[in-house]
Amino acid sequence: MKALVLEKQLELSLRDIDLPTIIGPDDVKIKMHTVGICGSDIHYYEHGKIGQWEVKSPMVLGHEGAGTVIEVGENEKILSVGDRVCIEPQVVDKKSKEYKLGLYNYDQKVKFWATPPIHGCLTPEVVFPGDMVFKIPDHLSFAEGAMVEPLAVGMQGATKAKIIPGQIGLVMGCGPIGLVTGLAALAGGCSKVYIADVLAEKLKMCDHYPDLIPVDLTKENLSEKIMDDTGSWGVDRFFECSGAVKAYESIFTCCSPGAHVVLIGNNAEPVPMNWAILFAKGLEYHTVHRYSHQYEPSIRLLSSGKIDVKPMITHTFKFDESVEAFERASEHRPTDVKLQIKIDEEK
Numbered sequence: 001m002k003a004l005v006l007e008k009q010l011e012l013s014l015r016d017i018d019l020p021t022i023i024g025p026d027d028v029k030i031k032m033h034t035v036g037i038c039g040s041d042i043h044y045y046e047h048g049k050i051g052q053w054e055v056k057s058p059m060v061l062g063h064e065g066a067g068t069v070i071e072v073g074e075n076e077k078i079l080s081v082g083d084r085v086c087i088e089p090q091v092v093d094k095k096s097k098e099y100k101l102g103l104y105n106y107d108q109k110v111k112f113w114a115t116p117p118i119h120g121c122l123t124p125e126v127v128f129p130g131d132m133v134f135k136i137p138d139h140l141s142f143a144e145g146a147m148v149e150p151l152a153v154g155m156q157g158a159t160k161a162k163i164i165p166g167q168i169g170l171v172m173g174c175g176p177i178g179l180v181t182g183l184a185a186l187a188g189g190c191s192k193v194y195i196a197d198v199l200a201e202k203l204k205m206c207d208h209y210p211d212l213i214p215v216d217l218t219k220e221n222l223s224e225k226i227m228d229d230t231g232s233w234g235v236d237r238f239f240e241c242s243g244a245v246k247a248y249e250s251i252f253t254c255c256s257p258g259a260h261v262v263l264i265g266n267n268a269e270p271v272p273m274n275w276a277i278l279f280a281k282g283l284e285y286h287t288v289h290r291y292s293h294q295y296e297p298s299i300r301l302l303s304s305g306k307i308d309v310k311p312m313i314t315h316t317f318k319f320d321e322s323v324e325a326f327e328r329a330s331e332h333r334p335t336d337v338k339l340q341i342k343i344d345e346e347k
């Protein structure tokens with residue numbers, strides 16, 4: 001089947017490759033419609049690896065996918081042919097202790113799409129276990145369906161933050177994950193969420209979201225602004241989504257006593273920690289690695305309109321333009337938020 005294949009670092013081709021086509025009793029086959037390009041796809045393209053995961057053989061990219069069910073296995077009871085769906089891109093081992101405890105995102109044996117050596121979904125048809133495939137309602141587009149994957153990361157962050165209604169949040173980094181985290185924190189009860197970045201073009205996205213308050217770090221002093229606005233209290237919930245070491249400093253200058261700090265941005269370098277402030281303020285730390293059980297709540301929030309991801313989809317490419325799409329993504333234009341590839345041109 002034709003697919004977008006990462007041959008090795010910096011080498012992509014749209015070519016035929018052997019992929020599973022026969023479904024097992026618990027599987028469904030999906031005709032892919034739209035696939036979003038994730039930061040991790042771009043990172044594998046640019047660097048050939050992320051942490052412990054290294055591209056050692058050709059791999060199909062893409063893990064943010066939505067499409068239509070075209071075949072169901074004999075054990076499948078919920079999905080039927082014709083259902084519009086999005087796919088949680090991890091195949092879990094139901095015998096694992098992590099799975100039994102609801103922590104399947106920490107199971108090292110999880111097979112996650114487009115994480116070496118597992119092929120992703122930038123291809124016209126995929127076979128996948130039915131229990132990780134979720135229906136989307138007719139009024140959501142496939143493009144929105146493909147946004148459930150990054151949204152699930154933000155939802156995991158908001159869930160870990162244990163938000164109390166009315167609290168004030170701060171997100172560091174106004175990329176796609178920062179934005180979905182801010183939106184999930186608002187949906188989870190924050191009254192407003194500051195979102196800080198060094199690129200004014202990225203912060204422009206806040207024009208679409210009145211309760212996301214942009215802070216341009218090149219023009220404003222973040223902690224002064226936060227302390228002025230909160231009567232010197234600080235933010236109750238802090239989300240690190242930038243991956244920048246410098247962003248961690250704001251934990252100690254912007255958080256209120258008892259604040260929860262959620263670390264989502266991937267950081268390769270060791271980060272200095274001010275333990276004295278952490279102790280004195282009683283900060284609680286949480287980390288996010290992918291997500292578990294976030295697809296259904298994410299779809300409900302998109303369905304109800306409480307979260308709107310449409311403004312974030314800034315450009316859509318055709319499947320034939322997949323290589324160009326990745327070249328464009330690796331330009332890292334600050335005005336490109338989410339680039340998607342539309343595989344099925346019929347709809």
Ligand SMILES: [Zn+2]
Binds near residue numbers: 063
């Ligand atoms: Zn992703």
